[in-house]
Each structure stands twice: as C-alpha cells, then as structure tokens.
Amino acid sequence: MSESSIPYKIYLSEDELPKAWYNLRSDMKNKPAPLLNPGTLQPMTAAELEGVFCDQLVKQELDNDTPFFEIPTEIRDFYKMYRPAPLVRAYCLEKELDTPAKIYYKFEGNNTSGSHKLNSAIAQAYYAKQQGLKGVTTETGAGQWGTALSMACGYLGLDCKVYMVKCSYEQKPFRREVMRVYGASVTPSPSETTEVGRKILKEFPGTTGSLGCAISEAVEAATSTPGYRYVLGSVLNQVLLHQSVIGLEAKTALDKYGIKPDIVIGCAGGGSNLGGLIAPFMGEKLRGEADYRIVAVEPASCPSFTRGEYRYDFCDTGMVCPLAKMYTLGSSFIPSADHAGGLRFHGMSSTLSQLYADGYMEAISVKQTDVFAAAEQFARVEGILPAPESSHAILAAMNEAKRCKETGEEKTILFGLTGTGYFDMVAYEKFHDGVMVDNVPSDEDIAKSLARLPKV
Amino acid sequence: MSESSIPYKIYLSEDELPKAWYNLRSDMKNKPAPLLNPGTLQPMTAAELEGVFCDQLVKQELDNDTPFFEIPTEIRDFYKMYRPAPLVRAYCLEKELDTPAKIYYKFEGNNTSGSHKLNSAIAQAYYAKQQGLKGVTTETGAGQWGTALSMACGYLGLDCKVYMVKCSYEQKPFRREVMRVYGASVTPSPSETTEVGRKILKEFPGTTGSLGCAISEAVEAATSTPGYRYVLGSVLNQVLLHQSVIGLEAKTALDKYGIKPDIVIGCAGGGSNLGGLIAPFMGEKLRGEADYRIVAVEPASCPSFTRGEYRYDFCDTGMVCPLAKMYTLGSSFIPSADHAGGLRFHGMSSTLSQLYADGYMEAISVKQTDVFAAAEQFARVEGILPAPESSHAILAAMNEAKRCKETGEEKTILFGLTGTGYFDMVAYEKFHDGVMVDNVPSDEDIAKSLARLPKV
Numbered sequence: 053m054s055e056s057s058i059p060y061k062i063y064l065s066e067d068e069l070p071k072a073w074y075n076l077r078s079d080m081k082n083k084p085a086p087l088l089n090p091g092t093l094q095p096m097t098a099a100e101l102e103g104v105f106c107d108q109l110v111k112q113e114l115d116n117d118t119p120f121f122e123i124p125t126e127i128r129d130f131y132k133m134y135r136p137a138p139l140v141r142a143y144c145l146e147k148e149l150d151t152p153a154k155i156y157y158k159f160e161g162n163n164t165s166g167s168h169k170l171n172s173a174i175a176q177a178y179y180a181k182q183q184g185l186k187g188v189t190t191e192t193g194a195g196q197w198g199t200a201l202s203m204a205c206g207y208l209g210l211d212c213k214v215y216m217v218k219c220s221y222e223q224k225p226f227r228r229e230v231m232r233v234y235g236a237s238v239t240p241s242p243s244e245t246t247e248v249g250r251k252i253l254k255e256f257p258g259t260t261g262s263l264g265c266a267i268s269e270a271v272e273a274a275t276s277t278p279g280y281r282y283v284l285g286s287v288l289n290q291v292l293l294h295q296s297v298i299g300l301e302a303k304t305a306l307d308k309y310g311i312k313p314d315i316v317i318g319c320a321g322g323g324s325n326l327g328g329l330i331a332p333f334m335g336e337k338l339r340g341e342a343d344y345r346i347v348a349v350e351p352a353s354c355p356s357f358t359r360g361e362y363r364y365d366f367c368d369t370g371m372v373c374p375l376a377k378m379y380t381l382g383s384s385f386i387p388s389a390d391h392a393g394g395l396r397f398h399g400m401s402s403t404l405s406q407l408y409a410d411g412y413m414e415a416i417s418v419k420q421t422d423v424f425a426a427a428e429q430f431a432r433v434e435g436i437l438p439a440p441e442s443s444h445a446i447l448a449a450m451n452e453a454k455r456c457k458e459t460g461e462e463k464t465i466l467f468g469l470t471g472t473g474y475f476d477m478v479a480y481e482k483f484h485d486g487v488m489v490d491n492v493p494s495d496e497d498i499a500k501s502l503a504r505l506p507k508v
Numbered sequence: 509m510s511e512s513s514i515p516y517k518i519y520l521s522e523d524e525l526p527k528a529w530y531n532l533r534s535d536m537k538n539k540p541a542p543l544l545n546p547g548t549l550q551p552m553t554a555a556e557l558e559g560v561f562c563d564q565l566v567k568q569e570l571d572n573d574t575p576f577f578e579i580p581t582e583i584r585d586f587y588k589m590y591r592p593a594p595l596v597r598a599y600c601l602e603k604e605l606d607t608p609a610k611i612y613y614k615f616e617g618n619n620t621s622g623s624h625k626l627n628s629a630i631a632q633a634y635y636a637k638q639q640g641l642k643g644v645t646t647e648t649g650a651g652q653w654g655t656a657l658s659m660a661c662g663y664l665g666l667d668c669k670v671y672m673v674k675c676s677y678e679q680k681p682f683r684r685e686v687m688r689v690y691g692a693s694v695t696p697s698p699s700e701t702t703e704v705g706r707k708i709l710k711e712f713p714g715t716t717g718s719l720g721c722a723i724s725e726a727v728e729a730a731t732s733t734p735g736y737r738y739v740l741g742s743v744l745n746q747v748l749l750h751q752s753v754i755g756l757e758a759k760t761a762l763d764k765y766g767i768k769p770d771i772v773i774g775c776a777g778g779g780s781n782l783g784g785l786i787a788p789f790m791g792e793k794l795r796g797e798a799d800y801r802i803v804a805v806e807p808a809s810c811p812s813f814t815r816g817e818y819r820y821d822f823c824d825t826g827m828v829c830p831l832a833k834m835y836t837l838g839s840s841f842i843p844s845a846d847h848a849g850g851l852r853f854h855g856m857s858s859t860l861s862q863l864y865a866d867g868y869m870e871a872i873s874v875k876q877t878d879v880f881a882a883a884e885q886f887a888r889v890e891g892i893l894p895a896p897e898s899s900h901a902i903l904a905a906m907n908e909a910k911r912c913k914e915t916g917e918e919k920t921i922l923f924g925l926t927g928t929g930y931f932d933m934v935a936y937e938k939f940h941d942g943v944m945v946d947n948v949p950s951d952e953d954i955a956k957s958l959a960r961l962p963k964v
Contacts, residue, residue, distance in 0.1 A: 060588040132516040206888040226933035432662040474930040477682035
C-alpha cells in the first residue's frame with residue numbers, strides 16, 4: 053500500500069464496528085490481583101459486589117478468562133451515533149516537526165461528552181436499565197465521565213446523580229449545564245449530602261476534592277438508595293473491557309492499510325483510555341505474536357506508575373470501597389489544585405498495574421506546562437483543540453517524533469487523542485497568561501500518604 | 509436500496525470531497541443586485557472592492573456566471589482535516605417523534621470552530637496568504653466565525669484581528685481563549701480602538717453591540733492598516749460559494765443512496781449556512797430539473813426575511829460598507845441582548861434575498877424558547893448538543909416531522925446542523941432556569957430602523 057494512499061482520516065464503516073469487546077485479562081499469564089473486601093481482606097465475591105454494581109457488570113469485572121464479550125445490539129446502535137471514531141494520520145504535525153516518523157492518533161472527541169468515556173457509560177447504563185434499576189450514581193473529575201453518563205442515562209431514561217470533584221466543578225462551570233441538558237443532577241464533592249462527604253469536609257476543610265472523595269460519596273449514595281447502583285468511569289476491569297472498542301477499531305483501521313505501529317502511547321489517569329487503546333496490541337504482545345513499545349503518560353503532579361508503590365489500597369479517599377492491588381500514591385493523596393483537569397486519581401487500573409509490574413509496558417510522567425505548550429502547537433497544525441488529559445499523550449508522541457528526527461528512524465507512532473478541551477479554557481487561559489504552575493509532590497508527600505495505607 | 513442499508517452516518521471518502529465550489533448565481537435568471545458604492549450609488553468596481561477584500565475574493569464576489577470554481581489543493585488538504593462531514597440519518601429522533609418522516613442532517617460541528625464557518629475561513633485566509641498580505645481583520649458574533657478564522661490563520665501563519673460583538677464576548681468568555689490558542693487578538697465591539705467604534709459608543713452608550721457595529725470596526729481596522737484586508741463570514745456571494753461544499757457533499761451522499769429530499773431546511777442569519785446547504789438543490793430547482801421545498805428559519809428577534817424590506821441597505825451599522833440589496837430590518841437595527849448566540853444580522857445575503865423575492869424559497873421565524881426546547885430534546889436522543897443557531901433548523905425540521913405524523917406522509921427532510929453549542933452553556937443555563945425570554949421587535953422598532961435607511 054503506497055504512502056500517498058493513506059487518507060488523512062481512516063473511517064471504518066458501521067459494519068466494521070467491533071461486535072465484541074476484547075478482554076485483555078484472558079491473555080495475561082499473571083492475572084490482575086482480585087479486589088478484596090476491606091473488612092475480611094478476602095477476595096470480593098460476586099454477591100458482595102452486586103450490592104454496589106449491576107449484576108452483568110460484576111460478571112464482566114470478575115471474569116479473567118473469557119476472551120470476548122458480545123456487544124449488545126442496543127449498545128452498538130448507540131455507538132453508531134458517534135463511532136467508528138476516526139484514526140487520523142497527523143500529516144500536518146509530521147510536517148511541523150519535520151520528522152521522518154509517521155504519526156497516527158485515534159480521535160475519541162467527536163461526541164458531546166468530548167471523550168472516550170461514552171464507550172463505557174452507555175454499556176454501564178444499558179446493563180443498569182436491563183436490570184430494572186431506577187438510576188445510577190457516579191463521580192466525575194474533569195467532567196467528561198459525568199457528561200458521558202448523563203448522555204447515556206438521558207438516552208435510556210435512567211436517573212443519574214453525579215458527584216463532581218469540587219475544583220473541576222468550579223473550573224468548568226459549563227460542564228454542569230451540559231449534564232443538566234441530559235437530565236442529570238450534579239453535586240460538588242465533597243458535599244454535605246453524604247456521611248463520608250461530611251467526614252472529609254470536617255477532616256480537610258476547604259479541600260478542592262479528588263476523584264477518591266467523589267467516589268466515596270457516589271458509592272454511599274448508591275448503596276443507601278433503593279433501586280440505584282454505582283458506576284465508575286475508569287480503573288475497573290469492566291471499564292477497560294468496554295474501552296477495548298478504541299483499540300479494536302484502531303487496529304482494524306491500521307491493518308486495513310498494512311500499518312504496524314512501533315510505539316503505542318496513551319495518557320493514564322485510572323487507565324480507561326490507555327487500557328482500551330492498547331488492548332489488542334498488548335494481546336498480541338502477550339501471545340508472543342508481535343512486539344510493540346507501549347507507553348503510559350501520566351502527570352508529574354499525580355504520578356502513580358512512576359512514583360507510586362504496587363500494593364493493595366482503597367480506590368476511594370473515604371475507604372468505603374474494596375481494596376485493589378495497584379500502583380498507588382495512597383488513597384489519601386490529593387493532587388495539587390493547580391493541576392488542570394483529569395488524571396487526578398491516586399491509583400491505577402489493576403490490570404495495567406500487573407502488566408507494568410511484569411514489564412510489558414513503560415511509563416513516564418510529564419509537567420503540565422510542557423503539556424499545554426504541546427497542546428497549543430498541536431491545535432494550530434492539526435486543528436483539534438485537545439483536552440489537557442489527551443495532551444499528555446500528544447507531548448510524549450511529539451517527543452518520540454523529535455527523537456526520530458535526530459536518529460533518522462521512520463518509526464510509526466500511534467497515540468490516543470481521548471478528547472477535546474472546549475471545557476478547559478480556564479486552564480488554557482492560565483497557560484496563556486503565564487500563571488500556570490507545575491506542582492509536583494515531594495517524596496515526603498507521597499511517603500506520608502502511603503504510610504496511611506492498611507497493611508494487607 | 510433498502511431502508512435498513514442506510515447507515516446512521518454517511519461518510520464520503522476523501523476522494524469524494526468536492527473538487528470545485530458551485531456558484532449558485534450562475535443558474536439564477538435574476539442575478540443578485542450588485543453592491544453599490546455608498547458615495548456614488550454606482551455598482552462597486554473590482555478596483556474599489558480590492559481596497560477592502562483580497563483580489564481573488566473580489567473576482568469570486570463579482571462573478572455571477574462561472575458555474576464552478578476549482579478548490580485549490582491547499583484548501584482541499586485543510587478540508588481533509590475535518591471533511592467530508594457526515595450526513596446523519598436521525599433514526600433516534602424519528603423514533604422519538606414517532607413520525608413516518610425520514611430525517612437527515614448534515615453535521616458541520618465536528619471541528620474546533622464548532623461550525624461550518626471554517627469552510628470559508630480557510631478559503632479566505634488562503635487567498636490573503638497567496639496575495640502576500642500580513643493579516644486579516646474580521647468581526648464575530650457568536651464566536652464561531654472568529655474561531656474559524658483564527659484556526660485558518662494560525663494554520664497559515666497569518667495575523668488575525670477579531671472584533672467580537674460585546675454581548676457574545678461577555679456571554680462566551682471561553683471563545684476568546686480558543687481564539688488565543690490559535691494566536692488571534694480579540695477586541696469586544698464596539699471598542700475605543702476605531703473611529704467608528706468611538707462614534708457608536710457615543711451615540712448608543714452601553715450598547716451590547718451587533719454584527720453591524722463589529723463589521724464597521726473590522727473594515728476600518730483593515731483599510732487603515734497596510735498589508736491587511738477585511739474578511740467576512742457570511743452574507744457575501746463569495747462566502748456562499750465556499751459554503752456550497754456543504755450542499756455538494758450532502759447531495760453526493762444522498763445520491764449515493766438514491767435519496768431525494770422533499771424539504772431542505774436551514775437556519776438563516778446572514779445566509780452562509782443556508783446558501784451553502786441548499787446550493788445544489790436550488791441549482792436543480794432553478795434549472796427545472798427537480799423541485800424541493802426550501803425553508804429558511806430565522807429568529808423571531810431578528811426576522812429579516814419575514815418582517816424586513818427588500819431594498820438597498822448598508823451591511824454595517826457604521827455605514828462605511830457598500831450598500832447591498834437585501835431583505836433588511838435596517839442597518840441601525842440591533843436585536844435584543846436577550847437573544848442567544850448568532851443569527852443577529854440585520855440583513856440577509858443578496859443572493860438568497862433575490863431567490864426569496866422570486867419565490868424559490870420560504871421563510872419562517874421562530875422563538876428562542878421553543879428553539880431551546882427542541883435543542884434539548886434533540887440532544888437527548890441524537891447525542892449532539894446543538895448550537896442555538898442550528899437549533900432553529902432542528903425545531904423547524906421537528907415541526908415538519910410532526911406534521912407528517914398527522915398526515916401520514918413519509919416525507920424526507922434534510923436540515924443543516926451547523927454546529928455544536930459547547931460555548932453556549934450560559935444560554936442553556938438561562939433556559940433551564942426558566943429565565944430565558946422571547947424579545948420580539950415591535951412593528952414600530954422595525955419601521956423606525958428602516959426609516960433611517962438611505963433612499964436608493
């Protein structure tokens with residue numbers, strides 16, 4: 053296939069939309085460690101998890117062996133409103149960087165939630181509806197997950213209660229209105245509406261919140277309201293399963309043109325995008341069929357892979373959730389309020405953590421001022437105004453492409469462009485005005501937070 | 509072609525991107541009336557227009573005969589970053605309305621400017637660059653045109669000065685930041701930076717501005733700065749020419765599936781989207797090859813087609829621009845500040861005005877509270893959060909579809925979904941909070957404004 057025949061955007065047809073999600077765990081020799089009951093420290097049973105999550109989702113969460121889960125027709129129909137998502141050849145960025153590298157990105161921002169989060173939101177809302185529930189609760193950081201879930205619930209006619217991390221609630225006032233358009237209720241977290249919220253507010257008055265706090269509140273709201281379950285936009289195995297649609301589409305599009313990436317790069321907060329994007333590539337790597345460099349990019353202000361410990365920890369600040377084995381900064385770690393947008397979670401998907409521990413992937417951390425500089429350069433040549441989260445991957449991809457210029461290597465780079473930054477203009481404004489700072493936690497900060505962890 | 513084989517989204521391939529723009533005027537028996545020099549009241553010559561506009565654009569502006577203008581390769585390459593734009597079958601909306609009608613919309617919102625405006629912005633910026641200019645000036649209302657031009661100029665390395673209607677500048681604070689990302693400077697209009705701005709501020713202190721004011725300022729800034737020209741995002745013949753790419757793509761996609769719309773609906777402010785969307789359909793109608801109902805939808809607060817007069821008027825409030833023959837509310841008309849977003853222009857494209865005068869199209873006006881109700885219903889079922897401007901067309905399409913339900917007719921409706929509403933959340937918030945009002949001008953308001961017009 054000649055170079056010039058590769059279009060700017062590779063769109064698959066609706067027939068080529070994946071018919072099943074791929075369960076990466078099925079190909080892992082070392083399975084991710086199970087969630088533990090915080091009381092008994094025994095693996096959580098399906099029955100225990102079903103108090104919090106929908107039954108079907110619990111099945112998906114616990115199944116480490118089934119390689120594929122069929123995507124229900126109703127979910128595929130919803131996907132068709134915004135998928136297949138384009139795989140873009142970054143011709144303009146390559147020219148700008150004057151690099152021999154070939155850069156591709158999978159763009160997940162062409163939907164109103166502004167990110168890939170919708171892929172799992174519709175799946176989780178669908179199973180809640182199937183189970184006859186009245187509604188779901190959740191947390192949201194940057195607001196993309198909350199918007200995505202609101203859209204899915206609005207579409208299916210489910211009630212949706214969102215706890216939004218307070219600093220994002222304040223930095224992104226219009227996100228709340230988008231969620232209202234879709235019929236959701238939005239509460240800034242920590243709030244006075246839950247026991248755990250009141251406790252956190254008492255302990256840390258004036259806190260700007262964290263995903264960990266908001267999760268605790270949303271879980272409490274779900275488990276204390278009949279007919280409700282809690283849903284989560286990242287970290288969990290089930291979320292990575294749903295997000296595999298990103299990687300499956302990307303791989304199908306690349307295969308069509310005979311392209312094999314050398315490097316696959318994704319930003320990493322809880323791991324939903326990264327786990328989804330890399331799934332089929334990592335699968336080949338695990339099965340010994342192909343090799344890829346796989347790179348996680350995390351913010352220097354919340355560096356769980358690169359500076360955290362691999363151990364059991366709570367997924368939430370309130371310590372009401374099960375324990376997960378993961379790279380973590382400690383569940384009491386709250387990233388600096390200066391850090392823009394998402395990727396604020398103290399831990400990392402158990403699946404990705406195990407793969408990282410086993411040496412199947414790399415991780416780097418980057419500073420947000422560098423991230424915004426890359427975002428702006430990208431926006432001017434590629435047209436798309438990227439989300440701060442996605443821009444972590446952009447920066448890493450640009451750095452790889454620059455290295456190719458130095459070495460003359462014609463590497464093929466694939467990265468995930470998870471979403472758009474239309475609701476992040478406060479952060480862009482700070483960057484333009486030169487008042488954005490890089491607040492990196494000290495070793496003492498991290499050690500202190502880790503010291504509070506339970507011994508398991 | 510069976511019904512079920514029509515996908516949710518019809519994407520053309522990059523090869524199917526139109527290679528030429530279609531000049532609707534070439535098929536008009538009654539050509540649009542020429543622009544007049546406000547001093548001599550004689551038709552503006554190319555030499556006169558070249559003081560304000562780029563040379564190539566003047567050629568396109570004055571050419572009523574050439575049917576097609578080739579799209580330069582550089583512009584087609586830029587188009588490929590976000591085009592071809594999808595034609596969407598609104599299956600979910602049809603189900604929601606329980607209508608036998610088949611609804612299609614051409615979605616122009618999948619780019620960072622958030623609308624179709626980018627189609628002409630890149631063309632105008634390209635010709636400015638070709639002419640060796642240093643930069644361009646323009647006005648923007650809702651901010652979409654300014655963003656689009658900023659993107660085009662950022663891409664080509666041209667300087668870009670934007671005068672933004674003050675009420676939009678205040679309602680959409682983040683639009684300014686998006687323009688800054690792309691390197692533009694943004695001034696709220698009316699401003700103290702121009703003579704005409706100072707004059708308007710003196711005459712109407714506390715005015716929230718209008719497109720007409722902002723145009724005057726931008727024209728003055730261009731003509732008083734060497735190496736600059738003025739560019740305009742709507743109204744002009746050249747803009748309709750560039751925007752024909754919308755209709756050409758839509759028609760190609762429909763033809764591929766053997767679909768012939770009965771009704772084509774577009775929102776109308778200055779006419780850029782409407783003129784572009786309807787171009788090839790109107791062409792067939794003018795040539796007697798096919799018939800379509802063509803419907804312009806304008807806001808009740810700025811109803812130039814439905815309540816204006818067809819006569820010569822200035823395009824700007826400052827009366828520094830040429831006179832255009834058009835349906836107009838009078839160049840001193842300033843729509844209520846309560847009216848959300850764009851479609852705030854007092855006049856209408858001369859080309860569309862002539863077609864309307866000759867009975868080739870219909871026009872209706874709608875109230876914004878109805879528009880937002882339709883927007884929200886649409887968002888919940890189709891996923892896309894629409895711009896207020898686009899939602900005028902959504903409302904009209906939904907009303908047509910509801911009529912089909914009553915009569916049982918299986919009409920095919922095509923409408924233009926010009927963009928997304930991510931920067932319009934202040935207006936959505938007002939709607940949710942029940943504080944949005946419908947300010948419709950009185951007959952006296954319009955008569956007073958028209959009475960100020962020059963007699964030509």
